Amino acid sequence: MAPIATGVAAANRELVVVGVSGDGDSLSIGLGHLCHAIRRNVRMLYVIADNGVYGLTKGQFSASADVGSRSRRGEPNLLPPIDAMLLGLSLGATFLARGFSGDKGQLVPILKAGLAHGGFALVEVISPCVQFNDHEGSTKSFGYVRQHELQEVDADFIPSREEIRGQQIPGTATEVKFHDGAAVRFRAVPPGYDPRDRRAVEAYLRDHSGHGEIVTGLLYLDESVPDLHQLNGTPEEPLWSLPYERLCPGAAELAQFQARLR
Amino acid sequence: MARPGVSVEVKPAAGARVNEFAIKLANVNGTGSASTNSLLMQAIFRMGVSVSGKNLFPSNIQGLPTWFEIRVSASGHTARASEYDLMVAMNGQTYTQDIAEVQAAGYLLYDDSWPLESEQRRPGVNFLGVPLAQLCADRFATTKERTLMKNVATAGVLVALLGLPVDEVTALLEETYSRHPRLLEDNQAALRLGYEYATTHLSCPLPFHVVKLAPPTGRILIDGNTAVALGALYAGATVAAWYPITPSTSVMDGFSRLCAQYRQGPKPDAGEGRPHDYLIVQAEDELAALSMVIGANWAGARAFTATSGPGLSLMQELLGLAYYTEVPAVVVDVQRAGPSTGMPTRVQQADILAAAHASHGDTRHIVLFPADPAECFYFMVQAFDLAERFQTPVLLLSDLEIGMNEWEVPELTWDDRYRPDRGRVLGRDELEALDHFWRYGDADAEGVTPRTLPGVSPLGGHLIRGSGHDRRADYTENPGEYQEVMDRLLRKHRAAAPHLPPPVVEAQPGADIGVITVGSCDLAVREALELIPGVRSSYLRVRGYPFAEEVGRFIEAHRLCFVVEENRDGQLRSLLQIETGAPGAKLRSVPSYGGLPLTAGWVAEQITRQLED
Numbered sequence: 097m098a099p100i101a102t103g104v105a106a107a108n109r110e111l112v113v114v115g116v117s118g119d120g121d122s123l124s125i126g127l128g129h130l131c132h133a134i135r136r137n138v139r140m141l142y143v144i145a146d147n148g149v150y151g152l153t154k155g156q157f158s159a160s161a162d163v164g165s166r167s168r169r170g171e172p173n174l175l176p177p178i179d180a181m182l183l184g185l186s187l188g189a190t191f192l193a194r195g196f197s198g199d200k201g202q203l204v205p206i207l208k209a210g211l212a213h214g215g216f217a218l219v220e221v222i223s224p225c226v227q228f229n230d231h232e233g234s235t236k237s238f239g240y241v242r243q244h245e246l247q248e249v250d251a252d253f254i255p256s257r258e259e260i261r262g263q264q265i266p267g268t269a270t271e272v273k274f275h276d277g278a279a280v281r282f283r284a285v286p287p288g289y290d291p292r293d294r295r296a297v298e299a300y301l302r303d304h305s306g307h308g309e310i311v312t313g314l315l316y317l318d319e320s321v322p323d324l325h326q327l328n329g330t331p332e333e334p335l336w337s338l339p340y341e342r343l344c345p346g347a348a349e350l351a352q353f354q355a356r357l358r
Numbered sequence: 359m360a361r362p363g364v365s366v367e368v369k370p371a372a373g374a375r376v377n378e379f380a381i382k383l384a385n386v387n388g389t390g391s392a393s394t395n396s397l398l399m400q401a402i403f404r405m406g407v408s409v410s411g412k413n414l415f416p417s418n419i420q421g422l423p424t425w426f427e428i429r430v431s432a433s434g435h436t437a438r439a440s441e442y443d444l445m446v447a448m449n450g451q452t453y454t455q456d457i458a459e460v461q462a463a464g465y466l467l468y469d470d471s472w473p474l475e476s477e478q479r480r481p482g483v484n485f486l487g488v489p490l491a492q493l494c495a496d497r498f499a500t501t502k503e504r505t506l507m508k509n510v511a512t513a514g515v516l517v518a519l520l521g522l523p524v525d526e527v528t529a530l531l532e533e534t535y536s537r538h539p540r541l542l543e544d545n546q547a548a549l550r551l552g553y554e555y556a557t558t559h560l561s562c563p564l565p566f567h568v569v570k571l572a573p574p575t576g577r578i579l580i581d582g583n584t585a586v587a588l589g590a591l592y593a594g595a596t597v598a599a600w601y602p603i604t605p606s607t608s609v610m611d612g613f614s615r616l617c618a619q620y621r622q623g624p625k626p627d628a629g630e631g632r633p634h635d636y637l638i639v640q641a642e643d644e645l646a647a648l649s650m651v652i653g654a655n656w657a658g659a660r661a662f663t664a665t666s667g668p669g670l671s672l673m674q675e676l677l678g679l680a681y682y683t684e685v686p687a688v689v690v691d692v693q694r695a696g697p698s699t700g701m702p703t704r705v706q707q708a709d710i711l712a713a714a715h716a717s718h719g720d721t722r723h724i725v726l727f728p729a730d731p732a733e734c735f736y737f738m739v740q741a742f743d744l745a746e747r748f749q750t751p752v753l754l755l756s757d758l759e760i761g762m763n764e765w766e767v768p769e770l771t772w773d774d775r776y777r778p779d780r781g782r783v784l785g786r787d788e789l790e791a792l793d794h795f796w797r798y799g800d801a802d803a804e805g806v807t808p809r810t811l812p813g814v815s816p817l818g819g820h821l822i823r824g825s826g827h828d829r830r831a832d833y834t835e836n837p838g839e840y841q842e843v844m845d846r847l848l849r850k851h852r853a854a855a856p857h858l859p860p861p862v863v864e865a866q867p868g869a870d871i872g873v874i875t876v877g878s879c880d881l882a883v884r885e886a887l888e889l890i891p892g893v894r895s896s897y898l899r900v901r902g903y904p905f906a907e908e909v910g911r912f913i914e915a916h917r918l919c920f921v922v923e924e925n926r927d928g929q930l931r932s933l934l935q936i937e938t939g940a941p942g943a944k945l946r947s948v949p950s951y952g953g954l955p956l957t958a959g960w961v962a963e964q965i966t967r968q969l970e971d
């Protein structure tokens with residue numbers, strides 16, 4: 097899905113591009129594609145609905161399943177998981193967030209912030225699979241996530257056109273502005289959590305996942321990186337809309353070009 | 359420079375042969391012989407004589423043997439030659455093989471800085487020794503220069519032997535190295551070294567040589583991959599995505615260069631740079647490359663990718679997606695030899711079936727088969743029109759021989775009145791005038807339904823899906839609804855046939871033998887027909903799939919048809935049989951699959967033998 101979205105974004109930079117996929121798609125068969133879309137900083141919102149299993153094919157472990165997590169039939173997963181957030185950090189992702197499908201209050205502002213981001217916004221949504229992965233022993237069940245979630249990084253999304261109202265967050269609040277004037281304001285629960293400090297964020301995530309905790313929230317943000325179009329120096333107008341007359345050099349130039357081929 | 363004791367063994371010219379000969383240069387890969395090869399080609403081309411060059415090179419970067427074959431033909435036959443009048447034997451590794459390929463009474467040029475052993479000589483062959491390494495060692499300081507310049511000195515010898523005007527070749531060097539004075543000086547010096555040695559020590563020119571004709575007006579030398587890139591530029595492609603693979607890489611290299619030249623650069627008035635009116639992505643694999651092309655086409659841009667066999671294999675699922683969701687896409691496949699990695703630098707036409715029915719399920723595509731760089735250019739432009747008109751992938755099946763060799767073709771022409779055929783795309787106003795928009799409803803006579811571009815109007819909004827869908831683009835598993843779409847797709851594919859480049863037919867009145875071929879086999883097959891005495895045969899070259907009706911009629915009109923193609927399994931023959939319903943016994947396969955370009959002699963022999971059976 098990521099490269100199709102990349103093509104869409106390449107052709108029409110005015111579109112809002114949203115990709116929704118599973119953990120099987122994103123972390124196995126499409127893992128390479130996800131990695132490279134992150135590297136290219138394609139401007140899009142990419143959502144992984146992460147249930148730790150291949151739901152559609154009836155419950156095989158996916159690459160996000162935790163070691164020791166049990167399938168519905170009771171078999172343990174033996175392979176180490178791929179953590180989409182840590183992966184993103186190592187690839188130079190510019191927007192990383194994790195939410196929980198059971199917590200709309202937190203997820204909605206995250207998704208809005210992702211849409212406003214000037215590059216590739218990766219949002220992993222822990223989405224327990226009620227059919228194949230919501231049982232005792234699973235680390236992606238509603239119960240498990242509710243117990244182990246650490247809502248460490250709280251974010252308020254402030255759309256550009258709305259006035260920044262109330263909600264003054266005391267002390268450690270950090271505001272990061274998006275290109276279109278919207279802003280995200282982080283309220284870091286642990287003292288000193290800075291979502292713009294890649295190394296610190298990585299250390300923090302590693303530390304907590306080591307304890308079986310699921311850190312949610314807007315975890316990392318960097319608005320300074322050029323996106324696919326900026327990197328390629330394309331015009332403001334979408335490529336698809338450029339008039340043909342501007343694209344075709346014409347007969348006279350073709351003759352000129354061929355003068356060198358004689 | 360002459361060393362004492364160098365014997366000159368040129369036999370007197372038996373009878374001059376003008377503008378009709380073949381030479382072969384045997385070299386070691388990675389020693390910089392390529393630029394000398396094109397220099398010679400271009401020098402001969404400028405004499406107004408028909409010339410072709412075939413580069414036979416290994417797939418590694420350094421050390422393996424490489425050959426360059428030049429055929430000069432007053433009669434205009436420029437398929438690969440099978441015997442050589444002159445062998446330039448500069449590779450000890452292949453010497454035994456090389457000397458065997460010299461015609462009886464032919465010539466062999468060698469570097470006699472190391473004199474030949476007597477057992478290295480072949481009776482009847484004329485040996486021309488030139489101390490090339492020695493000459494270059496005296497003149498150039500570094501090993502690297504000596505290696506590179508030895509090629510140019512060899513070219514100097516050949517200029518003398520083949521009777522090429524040395525001043526014009528010097529002028530060619532000036533054009534090539536105008537911006538590198540140091541290199542120019544070295545090249546000119548090396549050329550003179552070889553030239554002067556040859557004119558003083560050998561009897562020049564050889565009995566076969568070049569005589570200048572009228573200058574080649576209206577003709578150019580170009581390789582197929584550059585021509586494809588030009589086609590993409592002129593078609594107005596703005597997005598390209600690819601994953602490097604031999605022999606297609608120079609398509610995107612060419613497109614990048616052309617875009618840098620024609621789609622960006624300083625504005626004439628202002629000083630600052632103009633934006634890039636294109637976006638080329640070097641993708642992570644061919645799945646991604648074609649996905650990007652599909653995404654970009656879906657969003658309304660003209661987008662393409664270029665690949666070769668292994669890449670085409672990876673693109674299978676995406677080709678099915680584009681076919682079934684009806685998204686345009688242009689895929690260039692520069693065919694190389696073999697299953698799997700095969701022989702990356704050898705030629706075959708072995709992706710014909712894979713291209714025609716690429717992907718699982720009932721899938722069929724539009725395929726175009728160019729035979730030379732000129733057709734690469736025109737077909738590439740047409741590929742975009744067809745892809746958009748029929749909302750489907752179009753595969754341009756070139757091959758290594760076309761793509762990576764320079765061919766002499768008529769100058770490419772362009773009609774400035776050309777405008778892209780964007781097919782049935784509904785805009786905002788048209789959508790407002792409709793009472794409903796169904797993505798896969800309202801088919802026209804050719805089975806094409808209107809599409810909309812994202813972001814234009816919510817009235818055109820819909821979800822496209824690779825899963826089963828009905829005419830509204832809604833999910834379905836209903837047999838009737840599913841079949842309705844599939845039947846229309848088949849109608850649409852058939853309807854495309856008359857819009858593709860028609861087959862080239864040369865009918866001989868009264869001929870009961872037909873010869874059918876495709877792509878770069880063209881030249882060798884035509885020449886072969888002249889070599890088969892007493893057989894009246896008609897000729898047909900397929901240029902598009904689905905086949906035009908004429909193809910079926912041609913087969914019907916002949917008692918027997920030979921299908922000449924470069925693959926083991928007779929892929930074109932199979933496709934012809936399936937699509938035209940012709941009886942199998944009527945279609946005889948003439949398969950060449952060793953990986954080297956076809957020669958007329960081989961084709962003639964195969965056909966003659968089968969006719970005798």
Ligand SMILES: Cc1ncc(C[n+]2csc(CCOP(=O)(O)OP(=O)(O)O)c2C)c(N)n1
Nearest residue numbers: 117118119120121147149150151152153158
């Ligand atoms: C190329 C290919 N291989 C296999 C499948 C079969 N398949 C369908 S969905 C799926 C797994 C999806 O897992 P995930 O992305 O986690 O989605 P979920 O069903 O859990 O939401 C697989 C393997 C397919 N559709 N395509």
Ligand SMILES: [Mg+2]
Nearest residue numbers: 118119120149
């Ligand atoms: Mg899943």
